[in-house]
Amino acid sequence: MTNRLFYGDNLDVLREHVASESVDLVYLDPPFNSNANYNILFKSPAGTQADAQIEAFEDTWHWNDTAEDAFDQVARSGNSKAFDLLNAMRSFLGENDVMAYLSMMAIRLVELHRVLKPTGSLYLHCDPTASHYLKLLLDGVFGADNWLNEVIWRRTGSHNNAKRFGPVHDVIHFYRKSAAYRHRPVFRPYTRGHVESYFKKEDRRGYFWTNSIHGAGTRNGESGKVWRGYDPTAAKRHWAVPSDLVTALGVDPDLPQHAKLDALADLGVIDFPPVGSGALPTYRQYLDRSPGLLLQDIWAYQPHTRGTLHGSQEGIDEDVRWLTAQGDEERLGYPTQKPIGLLERIIAAS
Structure with missing residues (x-):
């Protein structure tokens, strides 16, 4: 064929x-x-x-x-x-x-x-x-x-x-x-305004912003269970590793939530608050490892927007x-x- x-x-x-x-x-x-x-x-x-x-x-x-x-x-x-x-x-x-x-x-x-x-x-x-x-x-x-x-x-x-x-x-x-x-x-490129607004923090690895690895609401499966001493259910949340982060870092998307979290921890991109503080871990999303904005359901070319995207000479949805x-x-x-x-x-x- x-x-x-x-x-x-x-x-x-x-x-x-x-x-x-x-x-x-x-x-x-x-x-x-x-x-x-x-x-x-x-x-x-x-x-x-x-x-x-x-x-x-x-x-x-x-x-x-x-x-x-x-x-x-x-x-x-x-x-x-x-x-x-x-x-x-x-x-x-x-x-x-x-x-x-x-x-x-x-x-x-x-x-x-x-x-x-x-x-x-x-x-x-x-x-x-x-x-x-x-x-x-x-x-x-x-x-x-x-x-x-x-x-x-x-x-x-x-x-x-x-x-x-x-x-x-x-x-x-x-x-x-x-x-x-x-x-x-x-993914599509971030706008320059997005990068300037979010990726403000910097360490030796580059610019990053702190993002969530958990979502609202409780779950009964592994995503609701304690991981490394942190209980998402107590905070009325559940573990939810973002798919774009998994893609960007080359983590196997089919891994269970705890295995994904372990992989991220091994890569050194998770910040751990004191156990017992009530806060949950977050991850550092580095600009140079971020694939961009996940494609949404409106595909609308915007004329005269060249120069507004980070790392791209195209206009929005060009x-x-x-x-x-x-x-x-x-x-x-x-x-x-x-x-x-x-x-x-x-x-x-x-």
């Missing part, structure tokens, strides 16, 4: 060429309220414009026999929750263009769920026009407990409209196949900046083309 591209209807390709539980990652950016212009980059293998393809594409957006068949396929798929949701939407929306789109999407989401490995993830990119309907369908196919994030991506600079707020974002729904999914933390209409070296002419950096973030995380 290395470096293989399929040309055709993705539903047919999924069914004929992609085995169950064989895929690590799915990203999809399905168009909505679209037209034949989306085919500008998708000519036939012979190099000619595919008129039949354009006709089929336009036909997708209307309630007709094709939409009815897609609806019936979901009913026969065996995924009763997905069909129950789709049927409820049909009762609410009626048989219109939006319902045709949702029926087309539903049967494809069923197939995408089939081909994902238990360790796999899916990212569905859409605009707010139908994102709420698509999230319901995804809940039905994947299970609501497998929803992880609604990522907001800033897709343009501004849209001026005197009667409402400017619509400048897209939505990316992030789902896992199961609790066995794989996810890696992704790696996922939108493609400009003129002069952008990435732009190929596809109406809804996305920047490479957006996909690089998703691949790095998954």
Whole structure:
């Protein structure tokens, strides 16, 4: 399967060429309220414009026999929750263009769920026009407990409209196949202001700030038990070593909490208050060992912010900046083309 591209209807390709539980990652950016212009980059293998393809594409957006068949396929798929949701939407929306789109999407989401490995993830990119309907369908196919994030991506600079707020974002729904999914933390540079505000202390190893290795609330497992004479339960807390610290220092993330604490103590980054004082140990987070700010769920390029990040010449979220209409070296002419950096973030995380 290395470096293989399929040309055709993705539903047919999924069914004929992609085995169950064989895929690590799915990203999809399905168009909505679209037209034949989306085919500008998708000519036939012979190099000619595919008129039949354009006709089929336009036909997708209307309630007709094709939409009815897609609806019936979901009913026969065996995924009763997905069909129950789709049927409820049909009762609410009626048989219109939006319902045709949702029926087309539903049967494809069923197939995408089939081909994902238990360790796999899916990212569905859409605009707010139908994102709420698509999230319901995804809940039905994947299970609501497998929803992880609604990522907001800033897709343009501004849209001026005197009667409402400017619509400048897209939505990316992030789902896992199961609790066995794989996810890696992704970091972005700190702002200079953050570094100057937090990393004020200094010792022979460099600048640092004192951070917590425990969280609020009690736990019954090892994270709530006494470690080296310190009782987190007595302080109504529990041991919680931050994942970014584990990543930065190369500590095995699968170790139990006490073993992680021992590893940090061996590295000399824990400060121990007097036992019996009621205070709990903290760790020294050194600037040169800090990977940066853990990626959050808003990805919004901020123009004119170069020089505000620590150790980077980029502006805030410049790696996922939108493609400009003129002069952008990435732009190929596809109406809804996305920047490479957006996909690089998703691949790095998954």
